[in-house]
Amino acid sequence: MIRLIVKRLLIGVLVMWGAASVIFLIVRVAPGDPASIMLGPDADSEQIADLTARLGLDKPMYVQYLSYLGDVVRLDFGDSYRLGTAAMPTVLERLSATAELMLASTAIAVIVGLTLGLLAGARPGSITDRVVSAISIALQSFPTFWVGIMLILIFAQALRILPSAGAGSPLHLILPAVTLALPFTAVVARLTRTNVAETMREAYIQTARSKGLSERQVLLGHALRNSLIPVVTVVGLHMGGLMGGAVVVENVFAWPGTGSLIVDAVSNRDYGLVQAATFLIAGIVMVFNLVTDLVYSQLDPRIRLDGAS
Amino acid sequence: MTATLEKSPAKAGPTARKRPGRRWTRWIPYAILALYALTGGIGPLLIDYNPVYTSLPDRLLAPGSPVSSGATAWLGTDGTGRDVLAQVVYGARTSVLIGLATVVVSCVVGVAIGTLAGYFRGWPDMILARGIDILLAFPAILLTIVIAGAFERSVLVVVVALSATAWISFARVTRGVALSIRERAWVDAARVLGVRPLAILWRHVVPFTAGPVVALATLEFALVVLAEAGLSFLGIGLPNSAVSWGQTIANGKQYLATAWWISAIPGVALSLLIITIGILGDQLTARYGRGHVR
């Protein structure tokens, strides 16, 4: 186990180097340069050249790359060009907002999704099953930004019971968290349904029933436990994915998370900030994946971790 | 999970199939898809629309209003007086084409890489695994946004940005299939007979990936169409000259309270298509199994 974790971590270092390089390349290949956007349309070419030199962006690409790698090894991510602050602390500042959103939406999705999945999976083909299937397909199909704006119109504008945008109080969390949770609820529900339905046909469930366990005990004791395994996997992947992937929702609700930070940073060609943010997120995603695999193997002893893939 | 999949159908086939009345409903998704294909394929021939031409006196008209040219805007007009119906019809074509292009690109790339890695194992597999790890280190949408946001808006950039992560699922699935197929007797036989590896791959391995790949392709198609709309919403999607649902929805977002039809109608068209594909994907997955992810 320890050896495995060490091996995964070593691979992780390799992956982080790759991720850092991919982003370094993409942002620099992209047209538009930081100096001209910092100075604005009023600038003349002399000012732009001057600022480019001050930012160190006039050096050859490989020099920039090597010094960037050197800095990364020392965990120094430089400054955000535009904000003038150190890049990594700025990203970390935003991370808590994203984490809040991630946890809230995941909690909603898991609880509601498991419930719906259990209901549907216990009696495949029943009315409940079909209703749940229909709901989950629909939830997965509506564009997120669309749902978000609709929720604003309903709950903030028409009913006036929830704030429309921004962060600050737990009330602000509800709409973005629900918007983000909806499609994932559907994923959890469908996954749970399939697994519960399959498990309920297994011989050991019949055994449990014949031993006189109540349906509730069978369901919670056996079926649910088994269905948790795939759910843990998707939850892990999903939580990692939300670290920078809640962009659209963050945009709609003006949620000050990492996703909107990255979108702004990309459009401002704020190389330092893009690099710091993506590096951090890549690291977090990697840890999530590792933990997911470990939990997975604990839940289901049949699965042994295969280091190669 | 794989084990249960293999033995369960015999014992308890899908309940739906037992009901005689439900059999024809299986074709509904195909019928809807055909309708979309017809609309996207033939609609543009019947309805004349050029996104360049605006008609300001007709802007923000409600569905069913007469326009200055004497015609009727059955689905209303947008902020520059262009017909929403025409945008839905032309948008169907764009969205479907973008979806297809992305799925085809990522499918070809994914299947090629996946089968090679799964069949040859060793260092190709190693490179694939690490490459996937690197790409998966970012949330898929993030990489898409960085690519799409960094380059000038064009159809090509959108397809590339969406394919950048979409091929991964194809590669993983086909790799799994290839891994199991390469151990089969007939593959061994072919190897012993001296058939060249690429020919073996093409004749004996790739065909077996078709089922899961088709199932996956439908789901990916839905995701891609949704993602394109999301990119357009963020303002980093298709160029203005392209008519797509994402564009129209994004254009109408500031009118949600006053002229709901601009966003609502393409939104419904989009959601219906995604729902249909979702159902279809489920059916295909149920039939072909979902392949071996690991």
Place this chain on the structure above:
Amino acid sequence: MTRYRALRRTALAALAASLALTACSTTSGGSSGGGRDITVAGTYSIESLDPASPSGGGATGTQLTSKALFSRLVRPKADGTLEGDLATEWTPDTTATQWTFKLRTGVKFSDGSEVTADDVVASFQRFIDLKSTNAANFTGYTMTASSPAEVVLKATKPDAAIPYKLAVFFVMPKRVQGEDKEFFQHPVGSGPFKLEKFDSAGTVVFTPNSGYYAGAPKVTKVTIKKMPELAARLTALKTGEADLIWGIPDDQLPQLQSDANLTVQTVPSTAVFTMWFNSSIPALKDAAVRRALWQAVDFATIIKTLYPQTGTLSDAPVSPVTLGYSPQEAQKYDPAAAKAALQAAGFDFSKKLRLQFANAEFRQFNQAVVSDLAKIGVQVDLLEKEQAVFTKDLLAMNWDVNFQQLSNPTFDGANTLGRLYTCAAKRNGYCNPELDKLLAAAGASPDKNERVRLYGEASKIIWSDAVGMFPMAVKFAYAWNKNLTGVVPDPNGLPDFSTIGVSGS
């Protein structure tokens, strides 16, 4: 059946648990609101508080915060005339090369120390050294303290626009040197407000500077929240989460105007929709071609339908509130004449022109322009570019027609006409020595009326040679909660929060 019921109970219990989870997060919070706290839903992102830094210098968001935190020597009022801020008097020498500013006495920074001539001089030196775009207005200029209460600004050539240009120069303590990031975490200024909070998400919180020389602001707190989505800003205003928003598009004004709790006002701004032609390319070299293109677009109708409340057909290259404004003869919409003129000039209808612009809010306007041009057979590729790419292409002249909303925070024609239309500026490929001469003379003349006359002549050349199309003068729309008092809509979209009060509390 009993089996199923048990199952349903389980499910309901789980559902209830999830609801409880959501519920407990709702009850614990609740936004508090003191009686005289106001919240502003910001239109621009605020990324830097340093008005002298390269990124802050060109940013509207930074100008907004600087107005609250720092003082200037002189500042423009909403009607474009000047008033003294730190300076009480300013006088040029006979050639307008050297300007003397008498400083207000007894003004203190928010940390209690006095504002002296040394602070002003040091701030000016820092402003020049950091080389922002604003500093380019003062290249080679020097400032010295002639006494503790007087500074002298020496220009390299006669410059009558100096007091106006100083609208972008802010004074801070002399200890601030270079790009002092520490200082701007907790900036100290002599403006009406102090900074309480500034984060990377663009949220800024101000509290009154009790020692402000003109009296502390009446509000107890100003919170600027960044809300990129228009729908969210409007909703926030209607629900009372925000008290003041501005930069509202025309299409959204009626729904705010019909709201009895809101006041809506528009103010003529310094901004003009400016659509330069690239006169350096063969297709657009001929002024007759450029004029014909202008003539082919029905700007009056476009403005009437898209901007009924916030736009007026422009009659000069600069807006009416700018010094140097001089109305010109309107370009008549006549597509037939335009087409004939293009044919006569040998215009190549098969080649596409590239029209670039950068902001989604201008999309409909530009689409309408392209549509009108298409009607006479002129093909235009409409390119909506990202800001980063737009700026780069703008300077590289990588466009045929360029759309920009040009604002002028200085209210002086020197900053737009004098800066952008000379041969040396190389902004639009147009070069006319006669125009250069007029602009130089207008910039140097100490007599205000003479300057207006000279800028008027320059405008006439720019207008009739169609260096660009100048379709629309922009008004900014402001909307605020009725219980706010003293809101003065600002022509540059930079409202002054210090005059605002809250009634009924």
